Amino acid sequence: MADRTTVQAYVVERAGEPLGEVFAAVARACGEIAKKIRLAGLGDVYGAFGAVNVQGEQQQKLDVFANEVLTQALGAVECVAAIVSEEDEEPVVFDRPGGRYAVVFDPLDGSSNIDVNVNVGTIFSVVTVQGELLASVLRPGAEQVAAGYVVYGPSCVLVLTLGRGVAAFTLDEAGEFLLSADGMTMPAQGPYYSANAATAASWPAAYRAYVAGLVGGALGGKAYSARYIGSLVADFHRTLLKGGVFLYPPTEKAPKGKLRLLYEARPLAMIAEQAGGAAVSGAEAILGLDAAGIHERTALIVGSKVEVEALQRAVVGAK
Ligand code: FDP
Numbered sequence: 001m002a003d004r005t006t007v008q009a010y011v012v013e014r015a016g017e018p019l020g021e022v023f024a025a026v027a028r029a030c031g032e033i034a035k036k037i038r039l040a041g042l043g044d045v046y047g048a049f050g051a052v053n054v055q056g057e058q059q060q061k062l063d064v065f066a067n068e069v070l071t072q073a074l075g076a077v078e079c080v081a082a083i084v085s086e087e088d089e090e091p092v093v094f095d096r097p098g099g100r101y102a103v104v105f106d107p108l109d110g111s112s113n114i115d116v117n118v119n120v121g122t123i124f125s126v127v128t129v130q131g132e133l134l135a136s137v138l139r140p141g142a143e144q145v146a147a148g149y150v151v152y153g154p155s156c157v158l159v160l161t162l163g164r165g166v167a168a169f170t171l172d173e174a175g176e177f178l179l180s181a182d183g184m185t186m187p188a189q190g191p192y193y194s195a196n197a198a199t200a201a202s203w204p205a206a207y208r209a210y211v212a213g214l215v216g217g218a219l220g221g222k223a224y225s226a227r228y229i230g231s232l233v234a235d236f237h238r239t240l241l242k243g244g245v246f247l248y249p250p251t252e253k254a255p256k257g258k259l260r261l262l263y264e265a266r267p268l269a270m271i272a273e274q275a276g277g278a279a280v281s282g283a284e285a286i287l288g289l290d291a292a293g294i295h296e297r298t299a300l301i302v303g304s305k306v307e308v309e310a311l312q313r314a315v316v317g318a319k
Contacts, residue, residue, distance in 0.1 A: 005179035007158060007169050011146075015162045018079035019146060022101060022126055025080075027158060029073035030122050030150040031175045033066045033108070037120065037152045062114050063087060066107035066122065074103050081129045084137055084294050086263055091133060091294065101145065102127050102137050104294075106263040109149075110231030119153040121233025125267040137294060141266035141287040149267065151237045159184075159237070161274040166240075186277040189220070189306040190243020192227045194235045202252035206318035210311050214245075219310055232259065236268050236302065240275060245303035245311065250282070257281065257299030261291050265300045278308035282315045 007027040012020030036043075040062070048060060067087040074080050075092070081099025084091045086106040105124035113120055126146040129136045148160035156171035157180070166184040169177035193214050200208055214224040224244065229235050232246075239246045248259050259265055269279030269286035279286040279302035286300065301311050 003179055007160070007177045010167060010169075010179055011160075011162065014164070015146070018100065019126065019162070021077050022074070022080060022103060023146075023148075023160070025073040025077045026070070026103070026122075026124060026148070027169075027177045029066075029070045030156075030158060031171060031177070032069050033062075033122065034150070034152055034156040034171055035175075036062065036065055037114070040114070040117075059087065060108070060111045060114055062120075063108045063111050070105060070107050070122070082133050082137075084262065086260060086295070091137070093133060100129060102129050102133060104137055104263045104267075106260065109233050109264065110229075113229070113231045118229065119151055119231050119234035121149050121151045121231065121237075123149040123233060123263055123267050125263060125270070134294075137262065138291040140290055141261075141269055144266060144270050144287075147267035147270040149233050149236070149271070151233045153234065153237075157237070159240070159271060161271050163270075163274065166271055166275045184240065184275050186240050186272065186275040186304055187243030188276070188304055189222070190239065190245070190304045191222070191225055192238070192242060192244035193224045193307070194226070194228050194239060194244065194246040195248065196228060196230065197226070199249075199251045199253075203249040204315075204318070206314045207247065207249040207311075210314045211247075213310075214307070219306060232264060232268070236272075239303045240271065240277070243304040245301060245307035247301040247311065248299060249301070250299045254297065256297045258297060259300045261286075261289060261296045261298040262294055265298050265302075268300075268302055272302050276305065277303055278305050278312075279303075280308055280312045280315075283312060283319065 008020045008024035011023040078098045082093045082102045084104040110120040150158045158169045168181040170180040281298045
């Protein structure tokens with residue numbers, strides 16, 4: 001049952017005013033993005049913006065809008081030293097003495113789903129800037145101060161962790177995210193696996209055998225069912241609530257994986273671990289990985305402990 005605790009009040013109580021302001025800005029911006037998405041069919045917001053981003057992907061109009069709204073909101077927060085966005089080639093640095101955090105985000109994830117009215121999301125991570133900015137954001141995800149995502153679905157939900165558990169907030173009609181679940185835990189094992197089966201022929205053999213095992217009852221006799229939306233936040237959100245495993249393995253086209261380490265894999269890995277789940281890139285824990293660049297890609301296997309550890313054992317065994 002929702003109470004009247006806002007995101008900002010929740011964060012201030014547990015982590016202090018400055019981080020509370022960061023989350024207030026994220027919540028405000030995501031509230032605006034949610035409104036834009038809800039009314040997308042009535043405005044000129046569907047379709048391509050006409051430019052290609054640093055990842056070589058067509059930017060959608062809503063990608064650009066979401067990036068601008070988040071950049072503006074976070075740029076107005078005194079303790080934010082810099083932002084790193086999927087849509088920007090380089091970090092945006094704010095020249096101010098009080099800056100102690102960098103916020104790393106994917107403003108609108110799953111944007112190929114926008115035009116067909118399927119769930120999309122925003123993913124973000126907060127890190128402390130100590131010394132050089134770039135070195136601070138590249139340090140392993142275990143050092144994240146906080147992480148979260150917003151899923152723009154039938155209801156709009158913001159899920160966050162401050163490193164001590166996971167909580168969810170639901171956007172109300174007045175535009176405020178209010179606490180709707182606290183102390184969230186992921187089931188230790190779940191009924192679903194989630195992967196783009198069309199790419200399976202080009203996965204390493206251990207991944208193919210693993211998924212065949214899930215379907216065939218190799219993990220405790222359960223026959224797993226498939227669910228794949230193709231929108232990471234939505235696929236992760238289901239995995240958090242229902243359990244199971246989401247996997248985006250290395251493929252021939254993307255041998256290092258498709259998803260981005262800093263603003264997709266790391267924040268979701270932190271949330272998964274805080275909810276009792278796990279996240280690996282194959283043999284290694286996502287949160288232990290160093291990054292060489294801000295737009296680095298990784299394979300991502302995230303979800304319930306039983307399934308993720310089984311995959312990790314399979315990959316290590318195949319080496
Ligand atoms: P999209 O290409 O629509 O932006 O990170 C990008 C992402 O979506 C994820 O949201 C999603 O999980 C994944 O790519 C889908 O990739 P495939 O189309 O290759 O399955």
